[in-house]
Amino acid sequence: MKKKLLFLVVLLSVEASLAQTKKINLNMEVRKNRLFVLNRLVHPFVETKYKGLEINEKSGEGIVWLQDQNFSNGIIEIDMKGQDIFQKSFLGIAFHGQNDSIYEAVYFRPFNFHAQDSVRRIHAVQYIAHADFTWEKLRKERNAEFEKKIPNAPNPNEWFHARIEISATEVTVFVEKNLNPVLRVKRLSAFSDGKIGLFVGDNSGGKFANLKIIRFKN
Structure with missing residues (x-):
């Protein structure tokens, strides 16, 4: 445990010296109309501990693109809240x-976090690369490689924190304060x-809140 904590301290130190960090106030982004919304509606919300934006439910996939936030390599952190209703909660980061059809994404299925079915549990977190590599194609042709279970998964009806590290070749995903990744895949x-x-x-x-983008300097 001490070695892991030391590694984390070193990692944070490296981030501070080699990266540019920006916090995005999602609540304000909605109010100032600085978002490009695809196939959804969004509205700001304020709760006791969280302030951000909420995306409504609708058939088909939806994306809320940030304005003027280009990204290459680095880290994206976000707090999210879904729900424990089967096939009704898929949320993450693109x-x-x-464009609206070509992107990579990491998303979560909270309704699978604590599913009694062991097969469903290994479908808790997913990486995709549209348009060519959909979840259906990856599950059919490379099963269990790009989606995994989340050990000690958070409550599917409550807020949880995700940290997505993106390099030139890999995507690594952490949940809550766990120092062990829940997903590591080749891009x-x-x-x-x-x-x-x-x-x-x-x-x-x-619901989404507390977005932080850490861009690694080239």
Whole structure:
């Protein structure tokens, strides 16, 4: 444990010296109309501990693109809140977006976090690279490689924190304060930069807050 804590301190020190950090007030982004919303509606909200935006439920996938926030390599952190309703909660982060159809994403299925079915549990967190590598294609052709379970998963009806580290070749995902990644995959996209967005899946919405973008300096 001490070695892991030391590693984290060193990592944070490296981030501070080699990166540019920006916190995005999602609540304000909605109020100032600085978002590009695809197939959804958004509205700001304020709760006791969280202030951000909420995306409504609707058929088809939806993305809320950030304005003027290009991203290449680095770290994206976000707090999210879904729900424990089967096939009604898919939410995460889209990145390296070229347009509304071509992007990479990491998203979560909270309704699978504590599912009794062991097969469903290994579908808790997912990486995709649209348009070529959808979740259906990856599950059919490379099963269990790009989606995993989350050990000691958070409450599916409560807020949880995700940290997504993106390099030129890999995507690594951490949940809450766990120092062990819940997902580490080789990237499937040839694009090295692009837009950042909030992603929701078919018939799904969700709440998002405390977005932080750490861009590594080239």
